[in-house]
Amino acid sequence: xxxxxxxxxxxxxxxxxxxxxxxxxxxxxxxxxxxxxxxxxxxxxxxxxxxxxxxxxxxxxxxxxxxxxxxxxxxxxxxxxxxxxxxxxxxxxxxxxxxxxxxxxxxxxxxxxxxxxxxxxxxxxxxxxxxxxxxxxxxxxxxxxxxxxxxxxxxxxxxxxxxxxxxxxxxxxxxxxxxxxxxxxxxxxxxxxxxxxxxxxxxxxxxxxxxxxxxxxxxxxxxxxxxxxxxxxxxxxxxxxxxxxxxxxxxxxxxxxxxxxxxxxx
Amino acid sequence: xxxxxxxxxxxxxxxxxxxxxxxxxxxxxxxxxxxxxxxxxxxxxxxxxxxxxxxxxxxxxxxxxxxxxxxxxxxxxxxxxxxxxxxxxxxxxxxxxxxxxxxxxxxxxxxxxxxxxxxxxxxxxxxxxxxxxxxxxxxxxxxxxxxxxxxxxxxxxxxxxxxxxxxxxxxxxxxxxxxxxxxxxxxxxxxxxxxxxxxxxxxxxxxxxxxxxxxxxxxxxxxxxxxxxxxxxxxxxxxxxxxxxxxxxxxxxxxxxxxxxxxxxxxxxxxxxxxxxxxxxxxxxxxxxxxxxxxxxxxxxxxxxxxxxxxxxxxxxxxxxxxxxxxxxxxxxxxxxxxxxxxxxxxxxxxxxxxxxxxxx
Numbered sequence: 004x005x006x007x008x009x010x011x012x013x014x015x016x017x018x019x020x021x022x023x024x025x026x027x028x029x030x031x032x033x034x035x036x037x038x039x040x041x042x043x044x045x046x047x048x049x050x051x052x053x054x055x056x057x058x059x060x061x062x063x064x065x066x067x068x069x070x071x072x073x074x075x076x077x078x079x080x081x082x083x084x085x086x087x088x089x090x091x092x093x094x095x096x097x098x099x100x101x102x103x104x105x106x107x108x109x110x111x112x113x114x115x116x117x118x119x120x121x122x123x124x125x126x127x128x129x130x131x132x133x134x135x136x137x138x139x140x141x142x143x144x145x146x147x148x149x150x151x152x153x154x155x156x157x158x159x160x161x162x163x164x165x166x167x168x169x170x171x172x173x174x175x176x177x178x179x180x181x182x183x184x185x186x187x188x189x190x191x192x193x194x195x196x197x198x199x200x201x202x203x204x205x206x207x208x209x210x211x212x213x214x215x216x217x218x219x220x221x222x223x224x225x226x227x228x229x230x231x232x233x234x235x236x237x238x239x240x241x242x243x244x245x246x247x248x249x250x251x252x253x254x255x256x257x258x259x260x261x262x263x264x265x266x267x268x269x
Numbered sequence: 270x271x272x273x274x275x276x277x278x279x280x281x282x283x284x285x286x287x288x289x290x291x292x293x294x295x296x297x298x299x300x301x302x303x304x305x306x307x308x309x310x311x312x313x314x315x316x317x318x319x320x321x322x323x324x325x326x327x328x329x330x331x332x333x334x335x336x337x338x339x340x341x342x343x344x345x346x347x348x349x350x351x352x353x354x355x356x357x358x359x360x361x362x363x364x365x366x367x368x369x370x371x372x373x374x375x376x377x378x379x380x381x382x383x384x385x386x387x388x389x390x391x392x393x394x395x396x397x398x399x400x401x402x403x404x405x406x407x408x409x410x411x412x413x414x415x416x417x418x419x420x421x422x423x424x425x426x427x428x429x430x431x432x433x434x435x436x437x438x439x440x441x442x443x444x445x446x447x448x449x450x451x452x453x454x455x456x457x458x459x460x461x462x463x464x465x466x467x468x469x470x471x472x473x474x475x476x477x478x479x480x481x482x483x484x485x486x487x488x489x490x491x492x493x494x495x496x497x498x499x500x501x502x503x504x505x506x507x508x509x510x511x512x513x514x515x516x517x518x519x520x521x522x523x524x525x526x527x528x529x530x531x532x533x534x535x536x537x538x539x540x541x542x543x544x545x546x547x548x549x550x551x552x553x554x555x556x557x558x559x560x561x562x563x564x565x566x567x568x569x570x571x572x573x574x575x576x577x578x579x580x581x582x583x584x585x586x587x588x589x590x591x592x593x594x595x596x597x598x599x600x601x602x603x604x605x606x607x608x609x610x611x612x613x614x615x616x617x618x619x620x621x622x623x624x625x626x627x628x629x630x
Binding site: 163165168170171172173175176177179184187188 | 321342344349350356361372418
């Protein structure tokens with residue numbers, strides 16, 4: 004009884020420490036983004052939206068935000084299509100070398116980003132495809148497709164295998180079945196996949212920095228500002244990026260978990 | 270009956286080395302209620318899936334209206350199936366589920382709706398038409414599944430153990446619904462089940478399958494009273510099966526010598542020879558009970574092992590001194606008149622007409 008209580012306290016403290024380490028820097032970054040002082044020191048200066056005004060008036064940052072938006076949304080679409088096709092091929096078919104096929108598809112997130120970034124740069128420049136906005140899209144799609152694949156594959160696991168046959172049985176061709184049964188069934192997972200791929204791509208720095216050339220995304224711009232001097236603008240941009248990524252991840256969670264709860268009720 | 274609607278000709282189905290269905294021949298007539306019954310793994314569901322085009326026969330041919338169906342894709346057939354899992358589309362409402370098949374056939378929206386509503390009405394689930402599938406009870410889902418198939422107005426409806434997930438009292442009600450629908454629509458029902466009570470209660474003809482083969486085809490009464498072989502006799506249950514050799518033949522029947530004694534059996538055909546091995550069955554409800562030796566031809570002295578009550582029916586399990594098991598089925602009120610004690614002497618007897626000879630297998 005007593006030792007149980009001690010254990011509970013220790014575990015609670017442990018969880019608390021982890022959350023502090025993860026969220027404190029972000030929290031401080033948000034706080035300092037509203038601080039009038041140039042250097043992040045305590046005590047704080049006055050409340051100020053000066054840094055936000057500054058970034059909103061900076062055309063470079065607007066361009067970077069637009070680039071990030073284009074890259075992450077295109078990546079999300081491409082990665083989710085790839086992920087869906089892979090997940091479905093795994094669900095539906097048995098073929099030789101299926102094991103290696105799946106392993107290869109799920110591999111990219113396990114490769115250190117910096118190595119992947121270098122490899123992508125070398126490969127894309129050999130093909131004369133580096134330095135473009137869509138070079139980032141290309142590389143990010145490789146990176147994020149496995150996330151979309153994993154989510155959609157999980158969803159397909161929940162599907163009654165008779166559902167597909169039932170559609171054929173009622174006169175649906177294979178394509179009609181895909182359109183009216185498989186895709187609607189996977190819709191929550193497809194939306195989660197889109198959000199998650201967009202979030203990963205929006206945040207990603209290493210690959211973007213290597214292959215983007217002059218087309219900078221937000222994370223790349225942040226690094227460039229920090230490299231030059233200490234500027235609280237970074238905190239303001241960081242707050243935006245954090246909000247967008249978090250919203251995407253939370254949306255992904257909501258779509259996936261909510262649907263799952265609903266389908267366990269059936 | 271006219272020309273058969275469906276013909277299975279030497280249809281065999283292999284899964285790798287495993288023979289799921291062994292060269293079966295079967296005719297299904299227009300407008301009949303056919304039940305395919307057998308223990309799990311006997312090939313009954315595979316047979317049904319071949320009819321729906323979900324499996325292709327390994328050898329042999331399936332004809333429908335004289336056309337070979339082997340290569341016809343499932344979606345090009347008109348053989349809707351009611352699934353054991355129901356396989357309703359969880360992301361669609363009740364009415365959208367019912368409209369699905371019509372939509373796949375390219376029927377326009379207002380016509381789809383009209384026909385779907387008509388069937389929801391007929392199956393008494395019109396109040397739920399806009400509901401989510403997940404909010405329905407088992408019996409209601411069952412009706413949606415039926416409506417979804419019947420709205421296509423097929424010539425043949427396939428049903429794969431559709432009632433297995435329902436409570437006992439709902440099963441009886443759905444049986445009545447199914448029988449009434451089948452009579453009303455006059456279409457062919459092919460109903461796969463492992464449940465004797467379902468098959469016997471509804472079907473015009475029953476096909477008994479075992480180990481991928483058809484063991485017997487006949488009316489429920491044929492199968493119950495005159496099982497052709499040991500497999501059917503055992504599967505139908507409540508049968509006393511005795512085996513022995515033919516001792517003598519008379520113009521009325523045969524005497525068969527078994528470990529429990531020599532019994533006379535009436536014969537319909539004359540294919541037995543003296544000394545041949547033979548088995549015969551006596552339905553458990555055709556065996557009489559008495560306290561003293563009845564001094565008749567077919568009687569056995571037994572002791573009681575156990576009894577089993579199902580509603581008002583009692584089944585007694587008995588054994589004679591050669592350890593042959595006997596079953597006797599009777600009304601509970603009849604049994605109470607009999608004054609049965611655990612150690613009392615019991616004699617079983619039956620008439621030669623009640624004994625039914627099995628095919629040698």
